[in-house]
Amino acid sequence: xxxxxxxxxxxxxxxxxxxxxxxxxxxxxxxxxxxxxxxxxxxxxxxxxxxxxxxxxxxxxxxxxxxxxxxxxxxxxxxxxxxxxxxxxxxxxxxxxxxxxxxxxxxxxxxxxxxxxxxxxxxxxxxxxxxxxxxx
Amino acid sequence: xxxxxxxxxxxxxxxxxxxxxxxxxxxxxxxxxxxxxxxxxxxxxxxxxxxxxxxxxxxxxxxxxxxxxxxxxxxxxxxxxxxxxxxxxxxxxxxxxxxxxxxxxxxxxxxxxxxxxxxxxxxxxxxxxxxxx
Numbered sequence: 001x002x003x004x005x006x007x008x009x010x011x012x013x014x015x016x017x018x019x020x021x022x023x024x025x026x027x028x029x030x031x032x033x034x035x036x037x038x039x040x041x042x043x044x045x046x047x048x049x050x051x052x053x054x055x056x057x058x059x060x061x062x063x064x065x066x067x068x069x070x071x072x073x074x075x076x077x078x079x080x081x082x083x084x085x086x087x088x089x090x091x092x093x094x095x096x097x098x099x100x101x102x103x104x105x106x107x108x109x110x111x112x113x114x115x116x117x118x119x120x121x122x123x124x125x126x127x128x129x130x131x132x133x134x135x136x
Numbered sequence: 137x138x139x140x141x142x143x144x145x146x147x148x149x150x151x152x153x154x155x156x157x158x159x160x161x162x163x164x165x166x167x168x169x170x171x172x173x174x175x176x177x178x179x180x181x182x183x184x185x186x187x188x189x190x191x192x193x194x195x196x197x198x199x200x201x202x203x204x205x206x207x208x209x210x211x212x213x214x215x216x217x218x219x220x221x222x223x224x225x226x227x228x229x230x231x232x233x234x235x236x237x238x239x240x241x242x243x244x245x246x247x248x249x250x251x252x253x254x255x256x257x258x259x260x261x262x263x264x265x266x267x268x269x
Contacts, residue, residue, distance in 0.1 A: 002156060009167050013163075013169075052174050119240055126156075126159065
């Protein structure tokens with residue numbers, strides 16, 4: 001396993017965390033997306049999944065973003081009789097997105113991204129030292 | 137006699153390859169830090185036996201007759217002990233990002249030490265050859 005494969009493994013980590021950030025952004029953006037009419041399903045929270053895959057080309061175990069799963073937990077409902085999507089009792093179904101959880105997830109993705117970036121930086125430094133040998 | 141036939145250079149090259157392999161494994165660990173069911177891996181400690189081998193390596197006398205005693209120190213040529221590949225040890229599935237970062241930094245520093253030693257050895261060689269280093 002050479003330095004190039006280290007860099008490529010770290011790059012898959014960066015990609016995976018970027019994809020995760022995108023899903024988190026979707027969730028947060030749609031935190032208030034209720035349906036248009038009574039009975040419509042509001043936005044359902046999505047969860048990114050990661051899986052370890054052995055990449056023959058790289059020669060290492062890289063991370064890949066798997067299926068985007070749906071969070072099947074219950075929707076929240078709020079009493080808003082004036083809302084176009086309110087049912088007969090005046091309740092509106094809202095997405096099962098908890099902004100707090102999404103924020104924490106976002107931080108985690110950020111930290112993980114930074115860690116992978118750090119690996120890239122360190123590997124590049126090591127690569128630079130190898131080339132320094134040529135200078136004698 | 138090539139450069140790689142000298143124990144110092146082959147030992148340092150081995151060490152550098154070890155750090156290179158380890159860097160790849162640490163990159164795997166960091167990239168997969170949040171994959172469920174992933175088991176982190178690390179390399180076994182670099183065998184210091186091979187490192188000390190060249191310091192204790194001594195010249196052995198050649199036996200021209202079967203009655204001659206052998207006075208070799210028991211340590212054969214260093215090249216015989218060069219590792220073709222390194223052994224990988226699994227170590228639990230919980231990966232701590234901080235720990236991995238520390239390992240990555242330590243790995244880099246040790247690698248830099250090895251490359252510096254390599255450069256110094258080359259410089260010594262140049263001095264021995266009478267070139268201004």
